[in-house]
Amino acid sequence: MKAIVVGCGRVGAALATELKAGGWDVAVIDEREEALGRLGENWMGEFYVGHGMDVPLLKSAGIEEADAVVVTTDGDNTNILIAQVAQRKFNVSSVVVRLLDPRRAEFYRTLGLNVVCPTSSAIAGLKAAVLGDAANEAA
Amino acid sequence: MYILIAGGGKVGSNLTRTLLRDGHEVTLIEQRGTRYDQLELEFEHQVLKGDATEMSVLESAGIRRPPDLVVAVTGDDEDNVVICQLAREKYGVETVIARVNDPRNQIYFDLLGITRTVSATSSIMALIEHEVPQHGLIHLLELRKENLEIVEVTVGEQAACTGKLIGQVVLPEGARLISVVRDGKPSLPEDSMRLVAGDSVLAILEPGKEDELRRVLVRE
Numbered sequence: 001m002k003a004i005v006v007g008c009g010r011v012g013a014a015l016a017t018e019l020k021a022g023g024w025d026v027a028v029i030d031e032r033e034e035a036l037g038r039l040g041e042n043w044m045g046e047f048y049v050g051h052g053m054d055v056p057l058l059k060s061a062g063i064e065e066a067d068a069v070v071v072t073t074d075g076d077n078t079n080i081l082i083a084q085v086a087q088r089k090f091n092v093s094s095v096v097v098r099l100l101d102p103r104r105a106e107f108y109r110t111l112g113l114n115v116v117c118p119t120s121s122a123i124a125g126l127k128a129a130v131l132g133d134a135a136n137e138a139a
Numbered sequence: 140m141y142i143l144i145a146g147g148g149k150v151g152s153n154l155t156r157t158l159l160r161d162g163h164e165v166t167l168i169e170q171r172g173t174r175y176d177q178l179e180l181e182f183e184h185q186v187l188k189g190d191a192t193e194m195s196v197l198e199s200a201g202i203r204r205p206p207d208l209v210v211a212v213t214g215d216d217e218d219n220v221v222i223c224q225l226a227r228e229k230y231g232v233e234t235v236i237a238r239v240n241d242p243r244n245q246i247y248f249d250l251l252g253i254t255r256t257v258s259a260t261s262s263i264m265a266l267i268e269h270e271v272p273q274h275g276l277i278h279l280l281e282l283r284k285e286n287l288e289i290v291e292v293t294v295g296e297q298a299a300c301t302g303k304l305i306g307q308v309v310l311p312e313g314a315r316l317i318s319v320v321r322d323g324k325p326s327l328p329e330d331s332m333r334l335v336a337g338d339s340v341l342a343i344l345e346p347g348k349e350d351e352l353r354r355v356l357v358r359e
Binding site: 089 | 228
């Protein structure tokens with residue numbers, strides 16, 4: 001199985017190394033060369049320096065054969081574009097995109113993107129924790 | 140008309156000024172603080188500070204009414220695409236116009252059905268091509284939504300069509316001649332008309348078939 005991870009921040013890098021450890025072919029794309037360091041000294045996958053909106057670069061990274069594309073750059077709008085290109089132009093079967101803004105996350109889900117929104121998860125987690133504490137105090 | 144403009148750079152601010160002068164209702168959205176302060180001196184309450192890709196900002200700007208027209212002219216193509224998608228598909232705005240800053244990003248606009256785009260680089264390139272006639276073919280108009288374009292070619296002396304009746308000329312599939320200009324006078328291309336070298340021909344065709352058309356009509 002082949003995955004492309006666009007955006008090698010904390011999340012992208014950790015996910016790339018976990019997929020690689022799980023036996024996937026992984027190609028990582030990031031604008032900054034330094035991001036390679038996040039993948040650790042023993043990174044055996046591919047790494048491309050460049051912008052994830054650069055279609056020729058996506059092709060060199062192997063998007064046409066990819067089973068999955070994960071989009072985790074630090075820009076929501078950049079992520080939205082790359083995910084839609086992966087899905088509609090390259091027909092990648094599994095496209096997952098991280099969006100920080102819950103409202104854009106909700107809207108792009110209605111357009112068929114598989115969106116993970118850490119902000120919504122954090123809100124839900126924090127709310128559950130607060131309500132749990134309150135319930136304990138009341139008890 | 141009610142027009143919402145995202146991006147208060149040179150393009151957005153000049154559009155705002157012109158449209159206000161013409162009596163339209165305009166809201167301009169600008170997110171950079173110092174730029175907003177300058178714009179506010181001129182446009183007062185008609186400029187709003189914020190990120191136009193945030194739905195709450197678009198809603199404060201009145202996108203739920205919805206506007207007759209949304210114009211996305213920020214310096215970031217990804218932002219322009221998202222603004223157009225939100226406007227059209229979330230809020231039902233019928234007409235959206237976008238600026239393409241980097242012509243390599245045009246494919247994103249095309250892919251997502253944002254057909255009314257303007258790119259300064261592409262426009263200037265088209266003008267340059269217009270000035271460089273050795274291509275033998277001049278792009279006059281691009282009908283992006285219809286996937287058609289109108290071009291002008293000058294019939295060459297060595298071309299396959301020269302001296303033939305228009306009815307006998309085999310054009311690329313889907314291509315049609317629109318008019319033939321000879322000695323400055325345009326006429327409709329009838330099948331019984333004979334093409335001669337030097338005729339200036341307007342044709343409509345699918346983008347990408349220019350070379351085929353040139354082989355038939357020009358062939359230097």
